[in-house]
Amino acid sequence: MTAPAYNTVAWFQVCTDNPGAARGFYGGLFGWEFTESDTGYELISHPGAEAPSGGMVRVPDAGKNSATFLVVVQDVAAACARAEQLGGKILVPPTTAPSGLVFADLLDPSGNHFGIYSPPPSP
Template identity: 55%
Template sequence: MTAPAFNTVAWFQIASDQPDRAKEFYGSLFGWNFVPDPNGAGRYDLITYPGSEIPAGGVGHTDDESENHAIFFVLVPDVAATVAAAEAAGGKVEIPATTSPNGLVFAQLVDVSGNSFGVFTPAPR
């Protein structure tokens, strides 16, 4: 399987204060599979589709219902440049460019209609 192209939706996240119920719901509805993320400290599960072992999304464990959300992430070649371009186009930054311990870089933005979305560059291999 090839890597997704830049500027395409390449990841999604569902966050829930009841992650087991969310996994049961989506698993029974779409046949999705869930495994704990080895880097998630017990607070994140990876989602795979039937017939694929490559994760396509994740379930984040939130502390209360007010933090529940669903969001998509676009693969970009440069997170900082994309954040700057989004701001220039009228968007806002919710979470600035952040580098995870494994080197993945991500940011969370708000479009001109108030919709949240994320951008990311994967960790170096």
């Protein structure tokens, strides 16, 4: 499997207060398949995919429902700094997950929420 090119949309996340309804809707509309993990985060794949391309997480109420795209970047901190220079806002500063994946959540100047990440270092 090849890694996605930097600065491209490489992941998406659905946040929903009703995962069953979301599975039914997106599964019925696009044929997406859902695989639960030990953490409660569900991985989303499309038929024939080599690997998942998105995830779904339960949120406490409908006011938090959203769908967000994530762009893979080489350097999350540098991308955050550039986003601020261009009028964006940082919602969640660069954060490193236990796996080594680094991510941040941002707003563009129009108020659209999106995420950026860099994958964990290769073993």
